[in-house]
Amino acid sequence: xxxxxxxxxxxxxxxxxxxxxxxxxxxxxxxxxxxxxxxxxxxxxxxxxxxxxxxxxxxxxxxxxxxxxxxxxxxxxxxxxxxxxxxxxxxxxxxxxxxxxxxxxxxxxxxxxxxxxxxxxxxxxxxxxxxxxxxxxxxxxxxxxxxxxxxxxxxxxxxxxxxxxxxxxxxxxxxxxxxxxxxxxxxxxxxxxxxxxxxxxxxxxxxxxxxxxxxxxxxxxxxxxxxxxxxxxxxxxxxxxxxxxxxxxxxxxxxx
Amino acid sequence: xxxxxxxxxxxxxxxxxxxxxxxxxxxxxxxxxxxxxxxxxxxxxxxxxxxxxxxxxxxxxxxxxxxxxxxxxxxxxxxxxxxxxxxxxxxxxxxxxxxxxxxxxxxxxxxxxxxxxxxxxxxxxxxxxxxxxxxxxxxxxxxxxxxxxxxxxxxxxxxxxxxxxxxxxxxxxxxxxxxxxxxxxxxxxxxxxxxxxxxxxxxxxxxxxxxxxxxxxxxxxxxxxxxxxxxxxxxxxxxxxxxxxxxxxxxxxxxxxxxxxxxxxxxxxxxxxxxxxxxxxxxxxxxxxxxxxxxxxxxxxxxxxxxxxxxxxxxxxxxxxxxxxxxxxxxxxxxxxxxxxxxxxxxxxxxxxxxxxxxxxxxxxxxxxxxxxxxxxxxxxxxxxxxxxxxxxxxxxxxxxxxxxxxxxxxxxxxxxxxxxxxxxxxxxxxxxxxxxxxxxx
Numbered sequence: 001x002x003x004x005x006x007x008x009x010x011x012x013x014x015x016x017x018x019x020x021x022x023x024x025x026x027x028x029x030x031x032x033x034x035x036x037x038x039x040x041x042x043x044x045x046x047x048x049x050x051x052x053x054x055x056x057x058x059x060x061x062x063x064x065x066x067x068x069x070x071x072x073x074x075x076x077x078x079x080x081x082x083x084x085x086x087x088x089x090x091x092x093x094x095x096x097x098x099x100x101x102x103x104x105x106x107x108x109x110x111x112x113x114x115x116x117x118x119x120x121x122x123x124x125x126x127x128x129x130x131x132x133x134x135x136x137x138x139x140x141x142x143x144x145x146x147x148x149x150x151x152x153x154x155x156x157x158x159x160x161x162x163x164x165x166x167x168x169x170x171x172x173x174x175x176x177x178x179x180x181x182x183x184x185x186x187x188x189x190x191x192x193x194x195x196x197x198x199x200x201x202x203x204x205x206x207x208x209x210x211x212x213x214x215x216x217x218x219x220x221x222x223x224x225x226x227x228x229x230x231x232x233x234x235x236x237x238x239x240x241x242x243x244x245x246x247x248x249x250x251x252x253x254x255x256x
Numbered sequence: 257x258x259x260x261x262x263x264x265x266x267x268x269x270x271x272x273x274x275x276x277x278x279x280x281x282x283x284x285x286x287x288x289x290x291x292x293x294x295x296x297x298x299x300x301x302x303x304x305x306x307x308x309x310x311x312x313x314x315x316x317x318x319x320x321x322x323x324x325x326x327x328x329x330x331x332x333x334x335x336x337x338x339x340x341x342x343x344x345x346x347x348x349x350x351x352x353x354x355x356x357x358x359x360x361x362x363x364x365x366x367x368x369x370x371x372x373x374x375x376x377x378x379x380x381x382x383x384x385x386x387x388x389x390x391x392x393x394x395x396x397x398x399x400x401x402x403x404x405x406x407x408x409x410x411x412x413x414x415x416x417x418x419x420x421x422x423x424x425x426x427x428x429x430x431x432x433x434x435x436x437x438x439x440x441x442x443x444x445x446x447x448x449x450x451x452x453x454x455x456x457x458x459x460x461x462x463x464x465x466x467x468x469x470x471x472x473x474x475x476x477x478x479x480x481x482x483x484x485x486x487x488x489x490x491x492x493x494x495x496x497x498x499x500x501x502x503x504x505x506x507x508x509x510x511x512x513x514x515x516x517x518x519x520x521x522x523x524x525x526x527x528x529x530x531x532x533x534x535x536x537x538x539x540x541x542x543x544x545x546x547x548x549x550x551x552x553x554x555x556x557x558x559x560x561x562x563x564x565x566x567x568x569x570x571x572x573x574x575x576x577x578x579x580x581x582x583x584x585x586x587x588x589x590x591x592x593x594x595x596x597x598x599x600x601x602x603x604x605x606x607x608x609x610x611x612x613x614x615x616x617x618x619x620x621x622x623x624x625x626x627x628x629x630x631x632x633x634x635x636x637x638x639x640x641x642x643x644x645x646x647x648x649x650x651x652x653x654x655x656x657x658x659x660x661x662x663x664x665x666x667x668x669x670x671x672x673x674x675x676x677x678x679x680x681x682x683x684x685x686x687x688x689x690x691x692x693x694x695x696x697x698x
C-alpha cells in the first residue's frame with residue numbers, strides 16, 4: 001500500500017471496502033441498474049451471476065467507473081466516485097479488472113504489457129517493475145512467454161497474462177467480468193486455478209461468472225441479478241441448495 | 257484387413273515444371289494455346305516499346321552539345337540530354353548562388369547524420385532522436401539555407417540544434433560500439449554510475465549547460481550571407497516545402513483527429529469545420545488564397561514572404577488530410593483497448609500516447625506514406641503561383657535560348673527523379689510494415 005492511499009483512505013472504511021448505495025443507471029431510456037445496494041468487506045469474494053442483460057457486467061464496470069452511474073453513491077476504498085478525475089484515476093490504480101476479451105495490448109510484449117502500469121502510473125523504476133512482472137508471471141505459471149506478443153498466446157494464457165497485468169499494479173480489489181466466457185473448455189480450468197489461488201491470498205474479489213463450481217469453491221456470497229435488480233443474495237451453500245426466489249430457481253435449473 | 261508398408265518410399269525428384277526454367281515457363285507462360293498467344297503478343301509489345309525508348313533515350317541520344325541545334329545536327333530523333341546536363345545545377349538548386357551551394361549540401365548531410373541512428377538497431381532513445389529531428393533540425397537548416405542576421409531566437413535554436421546533433425551522434429556511436437546510452441556511458445567513465453539518481457542528473461545537466469554555453473559562444477563567431485528565398489528553387493525547394501509539410505502533417509493531423517473525437521463540443525466543432533473546409537477546397541485554391549488573400553487579413557506592415565505563406569498553406573492542407581487518416585486508424589482500435597488502459601490506471605493521454613495511438617498509426621502506415629507521396633507530388637503546384645520548384649525549373653529549360661523548345665527530355669528526367677523518391681518512400685513503408693507487424697497477429 002502506498003502512502004497516498006493511507007492518507008486518502010478514511011478510517012471508517014477499514015472494514016468496508018466497496019459500498020454501493022441506491023445506485024441507478026440508464027442506457028438512454030433503458031433502466032439497467034435499479035436501486036442497487038451492495039456492501040463488500042475487505043477480503044470478501046463475491047460471485048455475481050444472472051441471465052445476460054441483467055446488469056451484472058454494468059454493475060462491476062461502475063465500480064471502477066468504466067461506466068458512469070446517474071444516481072446513488074459508490075464509495076470505493078474510502079473515495080466517493082464523482083466527476084473528479086483524480087478520484088477516478090486513483091480508484092482505477094487500486095482496482096484491477098479482467099475482461100472477457102482479455103484486452104491485452106497487442107503491440108507490446110507480455111513483459112511490456114505487465115510493466116506499463118507500474119512504470120508509467122506507479123512511477124516504479126524499470127528494474128523493480130521487471131522483477132514484479134516476472135514474479136506475477138511465475139504466479140500465473142507462464143514466465144517462459146515473457147518476450148512473446150499477446151497474439152502468439154492461447155486464450156487461456158492471454159487471460160492469465162491479463163490477471164498478472166492487473167496484479168502488477170498491486171490492487172486492493174480485483175474485478176472479473178466473465179473471465180472464462182471466451183475460452184475453450186480445457187483453458188477454463190487453467191484460468192480458474194489461477195483465480196482460486198488468488199482468492200486464497202485474501203484478495204477482495206468480485207467475479208461475474210457462470211462457473212458455478214468455482215462459485216461454490218471460493219465465494220463468500222453469491223449475488224443473483226435479474227433485470228437490473230439484485231434478486232437474491234446468499235452464501236453459496238444456501239444459494240445453490242435452497243434458492244428462495246422463483247427467478248433464481250428457474251435460472252439455476254437452466255444452468256446446472 | 258491390415259495394411260502394412262514394408263519399405264520406406266524413397267524420395268523422388270520433383271517434376272520438371274517445379275525445378276527448371278523451361279518447366280516454369282511451360283507452366284506459367286505457355287500452358288495453353290490462348291496463353292501462348294497472349295505471352296507472345298505481350299513480349300512483342302514490350303519489345304517495341306523498350307526498343308524505341310532505348311533508341312530515343314540512349315542509342316541515338318546526344319550527351320554532349322552546346323545548344324539544341326547542335327543536338328539536331330548530331331542526331332535528329334535521339335534525346336538531347338545535353339540540355340538537361342547543362343541545367344543540372346538549376347534543376348537541383350534553382351538560382352541559389354553557386355558559391356553558396358555547400359550550404360544546401362551541408363544541410364542535407366546534417367539531416368542524414370541526424371537520422372541515420374534511427375535505422376541502427378543498437379541505438380537507444382530513438383523516440384528522442386526522432387522528435388529532436390522534427391523540432392530542432394528545421395531551425396538549423398533554415399538558417400543554413402537563408403542565412404543573414406541571426407536573431408536571438410535563432411541563435412538559441414541553432415545552439416540547441418547543434419548541441420543536440422553532437423549529443424545524438426556521440427550517443428549513436430557509443431550505442432553502436434557498446435550498446436549503452438550516452439548518459440550511462442558518461443557516468444561509467446566518470447566513475448559515478450553508482451551515484452544516486454539526483455547526483456547523476458545534476459552532472460548531466462552541468463555537462464549539457466556547459467556544452468550549450470560553448471556552442472552558443474562559438475556560433476556567435478560565424479554567420480553566413482543572406483540568400484533571399486526568391487533564389488531558392490529546383491529539387492531543393494520542392495524538398496524544403498514537402499519536407500516541412502511531411503514533418504508537420506503528422507503531428508498536426510494527430511491533434512486535429514483527437515480534436516474531432518473530443519468530448520468537448522467547442523473543440524470538436526472547430527476541428528471538424530477546419531478539416532472539412534480545407535478538405536473541400538483544391539490545394540491550388542488554398543495556395544492562391546495563402547499568397548493573395550492572406551496578406552489582406554494581416555495587420556498593416558505585417559509581411560510574410562511568399563514561401564512561408566506557401567509552406568503554411570501546404571502544412572494546413574495536409575494536416576487536414578492526415579487528420580482523417582489518423583481518425584480512421586483510431587476508429588479501428590477496439591474500445592476494450594481504452595478500457596484495458598484505464599484499468600491499469602492510465603488516463604486519457606496515457607492511454608492515447610502509449611496504447612491507442614501507436615496501434616492506430618501502425619495500422620495506418622500505408623495510408624500515411626501514401627499521403628506523403630501525394631504531398632511530395634502535389635508541391636509541384638507551387639510552380640503555378642510563381643515559385644521555381646523542380647517543375648518550374650524543368651519547364652524553364654525550354655525557354656532558355658540555347659535550348660529553346662526542349663520540353664520532353666527535362667520532363668522525362670523529372671519523372672525519373674520523382675519515381676526514385678516516391679518509390680523509395682513506398683519501399684520504406686513496406687519495410688516498416690513488416691518490421692512492426694511482428695506479433696501483431698490478432
